Amino acid sequence: MAQITFIEFDGTEHVLDIDNGTSIMQAAIDHNVRGIMADCGGACSCATCHVYIDPQFADKLSDKSEMEDILLEEVCEPAETSRLSCQISVSDELDGMVVRMPERQI
Amino acid sequence: MSAQTDGPVYWDPYRPDLGKDPYPTFKRMRNEAPLYFNEEYNFYALSKFADIDKHFGNTEIFSSARSDIMEFIREDIDVPPGMFIWHDPPMHTAYRSIVTRVFTPKRMNALEQQIRDFCAKCLDPLVGKDKIDFISDLGDHLPGGVIGMLLGIPEQDQQAVRERIESSLRTEEGKPMTAEQASYTGEGFEDYIDWRMQNPSDDLMTELLNAEFTDPEGVKRKLTRDEVLIFVNVIAGAGNETTAKLIGWMGKLLGENPEQRRQIAADPKLINPAIEEILRMEPPGPSVARHVTQDVEIHGQVVPAGSVMLFLLASANRDEDRYTNGEQFDIHRKDPPHITFGRGVHACLGAALARVEGRVALEEILKRFPDWTVDLENAKLSSSSSTRGWDNMPVIIG
Numbered sequence: 001m002a003q004i005t006f007i008e009f010d011g012t013e014h015v016l017d018i019d020n021g022t023s024i025m026q027a028a029i030d031h032n033v034r035g036i037m038a039d040c041g042g043a044c045s046c047a048t049c050h051v052y053i054d055p056q057f058a059d060k061l062s063d064k065s066e067m068e069d070i071l072l073e074e075v076c077e078p079a080e081t082s083r084l085s086c087q088i089s090v091s092d093e094l095d096g097m098v099v100r101m102p103e104r105q106i
Numbered sequence: 107m108s109a110q111t112d113g114p115v116y117w118d119p120y121r122p123d124l125g126k127d128p129y130p131t132f133k134r135m136r137n138e139a140p141l142y143f144n145e146e147y148n149f150y151a152l153s154k155f156a157d158i159d160k161h162f163g164n165t166e167i168f169s170s171a172r173s174d175i176m177e178f179i180r181e182d183i184d185v186p187p188g189m190f191i192w193h194d195p196p197m198h199t200a201y202r203s204i205v206t207r208v209f210t211p212k213r214m215n216a217l218e219q220q221i222r223d224f225c226a227k228c229l230d231p232l233v234g235k236d237k238i239d240f241i242s243d244l245g246d247h248l249p250g251g252v253i254g255m256l257l258g259i260p261e262q263d264q265q266a267v268r269e270r271i272e273s274s275l276r277t278e279e280g281k282p283m284t285a286e287q288a289s290y291t292g293e294g295f296e297d298y299i300d301w302r303m304q305n306p307s308d309d310l311m312t313e314l315l316n317a318e319f320t321d322p323e324g325v326k327r328k329l330t331r332d333e334v335l336i337f338v339n340v341i342a343g344a345g346n347e348t349t350a351k352l353i354g355w356m357g358k359l360l361g362e363n364p365e366q367r368r369q370i371a372a373d374p375k376l377i378n379p380a381i382e383e384i385l386r387m388e389p390p391g392p393s394v395a396r397h398v399t400q401d402v403e404i405h406g407q408v409v410p411a412g413s414v415m416l417f418l419l420a421s422a423n424r425d426e427d428r429y430t431n432g433e434q435f436d437i438h439r440k441d442p443p444h445i446t447f448g449r450g451v452h453a454c455l456g457a458a459l460a461r462v463e464g465r466v467a468l469e470e471i472l473k474r475f476p477d478w479t480v481d482l483e484n485a486k487l488s489s490s491s492s493t494r495g496w497d498n499m500p501v502i503i504g
């Protein structure tokens with residue numbers, strides 16, 4: 001279980017307790033956090049669940065796959081801290097992490 | 107009246123009376139038969155959002171290896187190499203990796219100006235007329251034109267390509283498709299491919315010819331000429347008909363909701379939500395089929411291996427457990443996203459392209475024609491087991 005704060009582009013905050021093993025994308029969709037679309041539902045193929053991750057937690061996240069790396073170059077407004085939220089699985093280590101939504105996915 | 111209101115709920119994708127307005131029937135299915143079985147055509151159907159969200163992406167049980175069209179699954183058609191949408195992982199993964207990196211939001215948005223110019227070319231000659239047709243004036247031309255630009259197909263040949271694909275998907279009213287309609291060999295594209303092999307450019311066809319990928323045997327290779335032909339055919343087909351239908355539904359829904367249409371015209375920020383709401387209300391591909399490869403229990407009932415399962419995306423999009431007043435068209439809704447583009451590894455490759463085409467088309471239409479009324483008497487709807495939308499959508503301007 002980890003407590004993760006989602007911040008929508010307009011500043012709306014959602015503080016959510018999320019079970020281990022749930023993806024950040026799924027948690028956001030389940031709680032109707034606005035700002036991600038996640039067309040493919042977690043298959044790392046649509047690039048519409050782009051988020052910015054708290055840099056402090058960068059080394060606690062699993063490595064990016066080749067496809068995630070490719071797709072992250074193709075999202076709108078990519079940054080150093082960009083990830084596809086479907087590829088991040090929640091664990092105790094991520095307790096306290098902040099996830100920011102981009103202005104747009106498409 | 108299209109929906110029956112008493113007796114056990116009945117639905118099949120072929121009956122024109124049910125296809126005209128399937129939503130009351132879908133609602134009954136969600137409530138009375140969330141796992142529906144149709145004896146006459148021998149298929150199962152899921153209609154609840156949660157069920158589709160859970161099962162649709164599970165390729166181990168719900169396979170695409172016999173296609174995603176009910177009639178073809180039953181006939182166990184031969185799926186050739188390169189027909190990537192009709193493969194399961196790991197082969198699908200290898201093929202899809204080639205095109206996933208092409209159809210991304212950023213690369214599709216980069217086409218915006220070209221799409222805008224194309225819309226202007228279609229719409230400018232219509233200014234001043236008292237009647238236009240969302241399909242014959244725009245939907246018939248824009249998606250084929252854009253996909254033609256992407257692929258590098260000469261403009262004068264694009265219409266012929268579109269007509270061939272349309273006729274391959276069309277079913278006679280009330281009848282299933284036949285296996286002969288499974289056209290995927292890429293007939294008609296051979297000349298372009300051979301010419302592009304000699305004359306590389308910066309188009310998608312050249313990219314497909316040169317792309318290297320690792321197949322499931324671990325061999326790094328390029329697509330064969332036959333595989334490229336099929337890829338091109340799939341992309342051209344998928345990019346044409348569905349987006350044309352999106353434009354038709356745009357005409358219909360915004361024609362019938364003038365207040366919301368005026369809000370969109372006044373506030374460009376509402377364009378994207380409007381496109382998403384049109385996609386939710388009326389998905390051009392309302393149902394998608396899968397072949398069930400192993401017994402699976404759903405709602406306490408075993409669906410046996412070998413069955414056909416239809417996933418009713420159009421029903422899921424209005425599921426009252428997920429959407430407030432789901433039967434209402436509301437561009438301001440705050441509900442979570444729709445499932446029109448599917449789920450899992452097969453989720454629509456062209457979603458980003460469809461969205462940018464829809465957005466730009468709507469912007470360009472509203473600039474020239476802020477007000478219209480649907481001429482429903484002269485509009486014709488067609489539906490098959492895989493698509494549903496308008497063959498023409500005439501509207502009266504003003």
